[in-house]
Each structure stands twice: as structure tokens, then as C-alpha cells.
Amino acid sequence: MKRYKVPVGIGAHRLEPIAFCVREGLVPDFYFKTLHHDRYWSAHPAKNRRYMEMYEPVSSDHGQYHDNLFCDRPEATVELMQGVRVPWIAFKVLAAGAIAPPDGFRYAFDGGADFLCVGMFHFQIDEDVELVRRSVAAAQSRQRPWV
Secondary structure (H helix, E strand, O other), X not given: OHHHOOOOEEEEOOXXXXXXXXXXXXXXXXXXXXXXXXXXXXXXXXXXXXOOHHHOOXXXXXXXXXXXXXXXXXXXXXHHHOOOOOOEEEEOOOOOOOOOHHHHHHHHHHOOOXXXXXXXXXXXXXXXXXXXXXXXXXXXXXXXXXX
């Protein structure tokens, strides 16, 4: 694909595919990885999380997986991405609406994301652009350099 000058990205919800690509020296034009904290009302406790639980039946028990978590290890994601020197587009930064935009945008940029992929309605654009502008300005001292 690169030979034909087609941009190549590698994306995932889980950290393992991204870590594999980094470890194997694959260098895409960008990474597309979920990033959000887990301090929201519908997130189930970290101690109850299991590998590949999204393929298990959804539980009605709030303490178990119930299709409510899109970045299961945000701290590990931030840590891995510190050493990545290609652009990183973070998605699901609002955890499907469970995290308010000011909090989600700030967390993603502080964590090292270079860009965000965020769904919004047309009437939210002006406000969200202003929130992104403020979040980028506030994240100038983040650990991962802007790529």
C-alpha cells in the first residue's frame, strides 16, 4: 500500500494488536486506538475485567462486563504510546457518551493522542471545537511529544 502512496493505519480497541505492531517494527502512517479513563458510572471494576470479555455474554451485573468499556487498560495504552513516533488518533474518548467532552478530550490529549475521532451532532461542532482548542493548549506539557 505504501508503494502506491496509500495511507496505512493500524487500529484497535485492545492494546495487544498495537503492542504487537510496535514490537515487530511495523510503522504505519498512523495508529487508531481507543483511549478513555474508566472513572464513569457504567464502567465495571478493573479487578473484574477479563481478557476478551467482549466476546462473552453481556452480564446484567454492573460489576461485570456489560458492553460498557471501550479502552480496558488506558494507563497501559498511554505508557505504550509514549514511545511511538507516528500520529495517534484516539477514538471512543467519550466512552459512548459516558464521559463529558471536556473531560474526555483533555484526558486523551494529556495521554498523548495527537488527534481525536469524535462523533457529534451539527449543533455541537462550535462548542466541541472550542473544547478541543482549550484541551490542546492545556496539554502542551504532556509527556508524549506532538507528532
